[in-house]
């Protein structure tokens with residue numbers, strides 16, 4: 337990034353929030369990956385939008401992230417600015433049956449707030465380790481629930497029109513692990529969830545049950561990004577991977593979890609290259625074995641000019 341743009345960035349937010357050569361393994365649940373040229377943690381939604389405006393004006397590449405629970409930065413690093421939501425964009429407000437949360441709020445905290453207020457509809461989300469922004473982008477889902485079922489309004493910064501817009505849930509083009517943010521340069525700033533009144537004890541029971549099912553089935557003791565692949569229509573990724581004989585297979589420190597074959601885990605000291613090579617191996621072997629093309633759910637944060645996502 338140009339020095340003068342870096343200086344301007346430090347005028348928008350506290351200079352301590354702007355770091356260079358940041359190790360992205362510290363900001364991803366995979367605990368692996370390269371460095372970001374610039375890494376900034378805005379302290380408010382206003383700062384976040386001003387930062388995006390600045391980077392657009394100077395044609396600097398950027399990517400917005402939340403909790404880093406569904407991304408991988410290649411070992412070569414990210415040439416540009418990573419804007420990490422979470423510091424000052426985590427406001428959660430309850431108004432009757434609705435909860436409005438900033439993009440940086442943790443989804444688990446929003447689900448806990450719903451429970452505290454006897455609101456049902458977000459129990460499924462309590463164990464998803466992402467931010468509201470990341471969950472909206474990905475239309476995160478689990479155990480039969482999806483973000484699209486609860487989100488009724490989203491506030492976004494449109495990086496093309498350079499303005500803040502509000503969209504209804506149905507405008508968001510939610511689909512399986514996708515939303516309109518995947519096809520248009522929006523930054524999620526906040527979301528509103530509309531829930532229904534429920535029985536606190538039942539809500540708690542459901543949340544506890546789902547947490548137990550996660551602990552039982554998922555390798556939560558190792559760093560990962562959750563399910564590595566999307567569920568191919570008519571199949572289960574984990575079953576295809578297991579049937580291809582890949583359970584427990586490793587590349588360096590990356591391994592196909594022995595507990596849940598749908599998870600690539602960092603068994604210890606995995607590099608992003610190990611993880612990417614294992615992903616390639618899985619895709620090739622599963623295709624060879626069952627002619628199903630697995631697609632990653634994990635977002636590889638490469639640079640656009642390198643032809644990556």
Ligand SMILES: Cc1cc2nc3c(=O)[nH]c(=O)nc-3n(C[C@H](O)[C@H](O)[C@H](O)COP(=O)(O)OP(=O)(O)OC[C@H]3O[C@@H](n4cnc5c(N)ncnc54)[C@H](O)[C@@H]3O)c2cc1C
Pocket residue numbers: 365399400401402403404405406407421439463464465466467468469470471472473474475476477478517522523524525556560561562563635
């Ligand atoms: C142990 C484990 C279990 C998991 N279980 C589930 C599960 O049950 N269901 C499920 O759906 N997922 C699951 N995940 C994956 C992940 O938690 C979700 O996809 C989550 O919604 C990602 O949120 P995040 O804030 O971490 O997003 P990140 O990983 O930071 O980002 C994900 C994508 O969203 C973009 N993005 C993030 N915030 C913004 C924003 N404010 N504006 C614009 N773009 C943004 C990023 O650029 C990236 O493309 C799991 C992950 C782990 C590690």
